[in-house]
Structures are given as structure tokens and as C-alpha cells.
Amino acid sequence: MSKTATALQTQYSEAPVSNAHSSAPMKIVVVGHVDHGKSTLVGRILSETGALPEGKVEYLKEVCEKRGMPFEWAFVMDALQAERDQGITIDTAQIRFATPFRPYVIIDAPGHKEFLKNMITGAASAEAAVLVIDADEGVQEQSRRHGYLLHLLGLRQIAVAVNKMDLVNFGQARFEEVKAEITVYLNSIGVQPTHVIPVAARSGVNISGPAAETPWYKGPSVLAALDGFEAAKPATDLALRFPVQDVYKFDQRRIIAGRIESGRLKVGDTLVFAPTGKSARIASIETWGVNATVAVSAGAGQSIGVTLDEQIFIERGQVASLAERAPSVSHTLRARLFWLGRNGLKVGSRYKLKLATAEYAVEVIAIERVIDVEDLANHPGAEVGRNAVAEVVFRSRTPIAHDSFLDNPRLGRFVVVEDYDIVGGGVIAEAGGVHQAHKSTNITEVEHKVDFDTRALANGHRGGVVWLTGLSGAGKSTIAMEVERQLFLKGWQIMVLDGDNVRHGLCSDLGFSPEDRAENIRRVGEVAHLFAQAGMLVITAFISPYRSDRERVRTIHPDVFHEVHVATDLAECERRDPKGLYRKARAGEIAEFTGVTAPYEAPLSPEFTLDTSGKSIDECVADLLRYMEANFSLSAREQTQSWGF
Template structure:
């Protein structure tokens, strides 16, 4: 590997040169000279206002402090007093090749949030390292964060070469160390340049003090960065910022993050799945009115039909819609003062949408210093990087960061403070599981289970009249409701007042009664509910037919109360009437009852308090229908 180049990127195209300013972030350990380098660069390219340097020199003289080029960027009074960069500063300059916006990001670890903010909007980075101190903790952390944020064009400036006597061997040592680290995380620096920002050596002119270095200057290295393809080449993504009623129109407002659209296009709004055609477009800012718009433009559009659209939804084309998931795998940088833990709940902000999410798992924590990994951790400390799994009760419209960074970055918020930021690495897409290829999104059983915190199921309580089925079902329904579970009692008497009012009690009618009840119960279970179906259902074959509709969702519970106990209770007086001959074909007396041969649970109610039977059934439901600890979704406080 030579001193002149580590990569040989293609020269920027003319189209790229003429485009909007190229964004570059400057990062590095505190006091390694980032702001000094930027200030010198701005001075030597003529970007500073006339008299700016002289004014700063006068300020320094009045305060009895030496002039620093860093003061050009350190605009805050607190920064001048403390000698550190607190906030990100942005300033424009131009080389002979193209315009730039250069972002000077804080180096101190207390201000990593601001550094990430600056780097997130950059297309390339310049990492500054002190030749005296060499590669430090923050140097490695910043390098890893650049990788995490998806920046792949990084140049390195080894600064303060004047303090090591412009020593070639010292430069080689620092270069070898930083290159080895960056390559280990998948970043290959385009250039490593020895510089002295204070004197301007190798900033815009070759350094006579270092004749052994024949590579490009910092400015030439920046000009060699290749502009990213315009986001217009990516699928359409228009996060809805708001919906306004103006005159008689409903204007859907937002900024096109990627892609393009035109009047007449059919848009799909995710995650609602609703679609409509664009009837009109309105623009803000410079430019004439047009029936087309592309990435970077803020627009208002109207639709050809009045569908419900709200802030946070994402408009796209039907054939290239974003993914919909309740589960996200992400790489996260944690900034919170308190550790991130499994089970923690936060607000996830992605584009204009907000979702409550829970940390379902911490798959590994990465030490950005030595790249050591701790698998299956239960917490993530401040300024650490982790691979985590997030779960949401509501579907999240998104892309993976690799597919579309515009909809692949997010932040986590706790008590109005940003506590973490990251990129979406992979997902389990609900559309992949449930989509039919038409762009219409259905909701599958797995998604409903994640939203409810439990699986749906048909809990079929069978037993003699008076066994306690309805009493048990009603109390269990109440207990489940208090938990926040979705449960509903389906009672035989209630169905005979409506759906099954046309049926009698002959054997054929009894079978049809159970068939209809079974179909309804399974439909409700498919919708994610726990159906507590309380039916005598005396015939084993009828119950087997109900089980066959979906065997995995069917749970047969035999409320095994003996006939004499049921007759003693006789809550509706039915046994008395049957003994008197006014009710023919009464189950247990004049008609058979076929008990289950292999029920999932048998509950003996005779001689027991109702509380004991309720507890026994609830315990079974916890084992059978609750999600695992990892998958359990709580109620999110909504």
C-alpha cells in the first residue's frame, strides 16, 4: 500500500460537479485539530468573509489568548472559552471542481449526539488524527460510527506533523494503525494524508516540509470523492408531514425523500394499505409549477378520491412499496444516561412517523475500541454500539438502510430526549408473509399475535348442562380482559337467540348448531382473539369436526362435573323439566353425552371454589397461548 493512495476513486462527473453542494463531515478525537484544519481550509480557498480573520485576531488579543484557526468554526462563546467544539458547524466553500458544505463535528464523547447528527447528513468524511497522540478511543469510535451510518468514502488527515518534526516513520506508524482498524470494520480509506493544519502544509498546497509524501492534498482528496447517485433513482418515498384542508381541497403535504412522482400516478399509503391517484401537485420554493416532482422537493398533492391519510404514512408506488414489519433488526448507537435494557420501551421516530417499540432482544454488544463482541447481553451502556431487535404493536413502514437510507435510519426517544440512533439492518416483513403480490397488504396471524401479546385460539369448554362452563368462561374472560388480552365468550344459549334460532334439539340440529358455532369461533381466533366457547356439544364427532378446521388453534377443555352434581345445581331448572318429560332428548338423561377421549385439559369443579377452576384454566392458557418471554408484547401504555 503506497503513501499516495489507498483507493483510486473515479473522478467526479461533470453532472456531479454541477449538482448541489457535496456534504463532508470532519470528525476525530478532541483536540486533534479538526476545527483548525477546517478553518485553514476555508481561509485558503477564499471562503471566509473579508475581515473575518482580522476580527478574530483582535478578539484573541483582547482576551490575551493566541489566535487559533479553530475559532473560525467555533462560533459559540462557550466554545471559545472552553476550547472545544460543542455543536456542529456548517459552512460553504468551493474548490475549482465543485461546491461543498463542510460539517465540523464535535470530538468530545459528551457531544457524540451532535457528531452523529452531522455525520448522518454527510456523503463522505474526513477523519483527523493527531500525529503525536496517534489513534485514540474517540478516533476508533468515530470511525465505527461512520461505518454504522453508512459512509463508505473516508479520507484520513494525520495532523500536527510539525510537532513530530515531519517525521516520515511516525506518519507510517499512525497510518498503519488507523488503516488496520478501518479495514477491520469494512472501511478502506481513500487517502491518508500527513498535514499541519496550523501552517497549512498539505491542506491546499504540497508541503515542502514533507518532500517524502507525493500524494494529494486534503483539498484534492475531497475533490476525488464520488458524488452519490441522486435519490431520484431510488423507489418513491414520500413521508406524509401533514394533511391540510384548504378551500375545498385536502392537501397532503410532505417532502419527497427519494424517487419521483407525477399527476396521474397511483400511490400506495403505508401502513394503511389504501391507494388513490394523484389528482394535482403544488410546489413551494423556486421553480415553475409542474405536474411532476422528484426527490428533494416539498410538495402538496390532492387525490382523486377521499381516502383517510395522516401524518407518518409513507406514499410509494404499489410495485415498490416499503416493507411493513412489527419486528426490526437494527444496529444502534446508545446515547442514554441509563442503559438500554431488554423490555425497555421507547418512541421510535422514522421520517415523520412515530411508533412505540420495545427492546425484545439485545443480540450483541460491540466494543468499538477492540471490536470485541458480547453475545446475548441484557443491557447496553452509554456510547456503546449494539445489534438489537425491536418490536412494535403497530406496523412500521420502512426500508433497510442498505436498500434506501432515506427510510432506513431512526432515532429512539425517551422523555423528549434522543437516547439512541441507528440503522435498520434487516426485518421480518409482514408483506413478505402476507402479501398477495398485488400490493394489497393483509394482516397475518403472526402479526396479530405480536400486536396482542398472545396467540388466538378456540378454547372449547364441553360438559353437561350445569357443569359450570359458562360461569367459568365468563370469569376467565374478565380476568383476561383485565390483563389486556383479547377474549370473548361464545355461549350456546346466546347463539340460539340469533345465528342458530332456526335450529331445534334433534341430533341433526345439534350437529349443525356446533358446526356453525365452530366456524364462528375459528374466524374470531384467526382475528387474534381467545374464544371461550361454552357448549355442551355432546357428540365427539361434532367436536372433532370443529377441531379439524384448525387443529393448532383448538383447545378442548372437559369441564368434568358428574351428572348428580349438575342435577343438584340445576341453575336453569332444566333437569327438573327433563325428569318431568317436558324436555325430550336431554343430554345426560335421555340423550347421550360422549366425553372427550384426549382433551387438552380436564377441570373437576365438584367440591372446588370457582377461583380454583379459574386459576387452573388461566394457567393452561398462559402455557398454550402466551408468547414467549422474548416475543411477549406488553400493552405499551397505550
């Protein structure tokens, strides 16, 4: 070791680091081709910074002497007995050390191809990386692929340590040759190495300071390069991301609960909920537990509940943010994925993607690149095998609220689930590679010059949505069509939206999965409320089996929404079976059939219950007509009012 390095070792060992340890440690991953000296480099760093327990090196030297093998600094990290026997690192190890500047967690990741999975696991949590290359052997194919894996995982701060310079007599020409080769490659994949450093890890050259052996090198030492890396922003400095865990109802309050993943919020802030785009102001912030309090603000890492100043429909999986820094919303995601499934991932395969508290049904629409762990080959592929890394594109029928991993890791990581098992995990690529559907800030709602009340005066009745829900065969469509006919004859502006009819056009692209049912109801709800805004009375006849879907429609315009439960029991509906659907469902010919193989959630407090038990169609129609006329007709006084133009 040079005198300069020895002096710097004393500095790193004796310098007070209490201030550094008050901050979060930076995570550094060390990668490279097998036998290029990764573990040796890490062991030497620990020695140079005084991070090793007293007597550790002497103990390892004694063990090596007993085994008749030369001492290697790599043994400091190769803690597993199997690793000492085989001479290779097979697992990631995390050890803490500190410079006077800040604390670190250094991750020594395996480079042998059989243990690539562990390397990826280690690198996934790192903020920066050191890529080790043997000066004598030069850039190997595995070196390039490890560099590419760092790129896949979103790391952009990468220092290259050209190790074993002693084997090339510390020749500047050889160093420049290796430096040029690795720089050209990293640049080709969009990575600019922060530093390329000539190193002899075994003897400590350029680990903690300039070395006499390389007078021609004017750049930083390894430790100085680490100190030059930028730490990740604290989670509180990132954009607000508050994924909704659940919504609880207490008395008249609806408390939206969840954990703040990043950013801060306070009472009075206007929250925008993605992907719906609905917004409301925070009325209160409440905490949980024995010492629960009402707070005025909260930040990343806190689990809280908030109440809003108006009742909008919020459900699990939505993400609250501030309007000026909202997440991206898109039906497609370009992702970097590590695949764990026993069955290969293929184009057209469907999975469940979990992102924060949300779950999305997704389909693989493209596999753009695959790295196979068996040969580390980088190639286009039609299938991603187990333990392979790939760049893929997912498509979801419902929009996904997300960030790129680089912008905000808290909303940039996901897992893939198949049959309740996690089969993959990954990160969302840069925003430029995603077909995004941001909510435009250039859209302004246009105010009508004919208001709701004026339309009611012109029509002689109020507009509204009468939402008939009930089992198949309950009589919804039959009753709705007759009510439409009779009110039309009275001069009312009325229209029926029927479930079967809508699926021939507006919703012809949807199936009958829970996700598709939800989207079907969402679309119909928006259309129905547009009709109501135009002054028409809209009757909808949909099974609409889920309460949450009907509640979502109600929140579009609660004042004009009337939920009517056409209450016919399952036995009677199955006895009628006007379309033969129950018979087919019982025979297994129809999957996901409500009441048989899929649930129906009856309304808890509908505006009107139309009990069809023992009644004829005419009697049911008369009951619904009485209800509608009572709630949507104008009084005599109202009808004499002048129009408000």
C-alpha cells in the same frame, strides 16, 4: 506554506464558483481525538479556499496577542468564548466554503468525550467524513471509537488526515505506520478509507495541493479528496416514498394527503401501499393553498393529495411506493441508536417508534453493542445508559415499512418516544442485518374454478360477512348464535365467528391494547372474507370499537360486507353485565375496557341498526333474520339458473 500551496490558494480564492453554488452543498464532518488538530485543519481549509471574511485572521491574531497566547488556526472555528478559554471545541459549528468543483458545509465536531453527543448530532447529517489523527501520537483509542461512530451513523466515505507531520519531520515511515494501523482497524468494522493523507494543517501542507515537504506522497490533497467524494443522490432520484399523512373525504372523493419524501409520481402510476400491499392507480394529483392546482406529476419535497381509481382502505402511516422499488417490510428492525432517556433502555422495554408518519409499538429484543460516552468503551450490554450509542433490535407486533439508512435516509431515520417524550433517535442498519419480510414477486393469485355466483346457486343463498358491532353486553353473541341455528335449520351454509372464541386460538397471542385490537380485527376480517368467498354466510360478533378497523375489514371485499350496529346503550349493557366485566373495570381490575376506560366509536352509517331497546332476544333475532334473508336469499329466477361450470 509551499509555493504550490500558495498558488492553489489563489486559484481557490479567485476561481468562479457560481456554477458550484447552484448545486446543494456537500456536508462533511470532521472528527478525531482531542488535540489532534481538527479545528486547525478546518480553519486552514477556510483560509485556503478564500472563505474567511476579509480581516478575520488579522483580527484573531490581534486578539491572541492581547491575551498573550499564540495564534491558532483553530480559533477560526472555536467561536465560543468558553472554547477559546478552555482550548477545546464543545459544540458543532457549520461553515460554508466552496472549491471550483462544488460548495460545502463543513461540520467541525467535538472530540472531547464529554461532548460526544454534539459530535454525533453533527455527524448524523453528513455525507462524508474526515478523521484526523496526530502523526506523533498515532491512533488513539478515541480515534478508533470515533471511526466506529461514523460506521454506526452509516458513513462510508471517510478520508483520514494524518496531521502534524511536521512533528515527525515529514517521515514517510511514520506515516505508513499510522496509515496501516488505522486502515486495518477501519477495515475490521467494514469501512474502507477513501484516502489517507499526510498533512501539516498549521502550515498548510497537502491542504490544497501537493507539497514539497512530502515528495514521496502521490495521493490527493485534502481538498482534492473532498472533491472526489460522491454527493448524495437528489431526493427525486431515490425510490418513491410517499408516507400518508391523512385521508380526507370530500363529496365522493377520498384524497390521500402527505409529503413526498423521495422520488416522483404521476397520474396513472400504480401505487403500492406498505405494509398492507394493496395497490391502486393514481387518478389525480392535487395541491394545496391559494394557488392550488391539479397536477400531472409531483416530486420529492412537495405536499400533495392524490385520488385513486378504486376505493381501497388507506390510513395514516402507510407508505406509498412504486411496485418495482418498494420499501422493506418487517416485524424486526436492527438499528443504530443514540439514547437520550433518563431511564436506561433495557431488553424487554417497550416504546413507541415514530418513522415518517407512522407510529409503532415496539419492544427491545436485543442489545448487541453499546458505546458508553463516559469511557467510550465498546461492549455488549444489558442496558443502554443516557447519551450512549448502541446497536439494538426492535420488534413490532405490526409490520414496519422502512428502508436502510444507506438506501434511503428519508425512510431510514426514526425517533423513540416514551410517555410523550423523545428518548432516542437513530438510523436503520443495512438491509442485510434486518430480518426482512419482503412481499414476494413470485406469488401469483390462483383463480378459483368455482366462482362466487356458482357457489351461491349451490347453497341457495349468497355468501357474505355480517359484522355485528356493539358494546360488551349488547347481545351480539347471543343474537348471532340463535340466528346461526335458525338459518342452519333452513339449510343455509352459515358460521359465527365470536370474539371470545377467536381469542382462544387464532388470536390467543394478542392483548387488548389499541394495536392488538386492530390486529385482532384484521385477522378476523381476512378469515371471514375467505369464508364468504367459499360461499358461506359469516356472522361475526366483536366489539370492534374503532371505525378505522371496521372500515379496513370492509375494504377487503366491500360488496359482501354488511355492518350491523347492535345498538344497546352503556347503562343497559352495564346493568346486564353477564360476565361481570363492567364491575371489574369499574374496580380498576381491567385496563382498556371499552365504554369505561377505552372508547367505542359507533358506526356512522351501518347497513343495519339493530335497536335492542325494550325488545326481547327473540324479537332481535327476528329483526336480524328478516334483514339477512332480504339481502342474501336468491330470487326465484336466480335459483333456476344453471351452474356456470
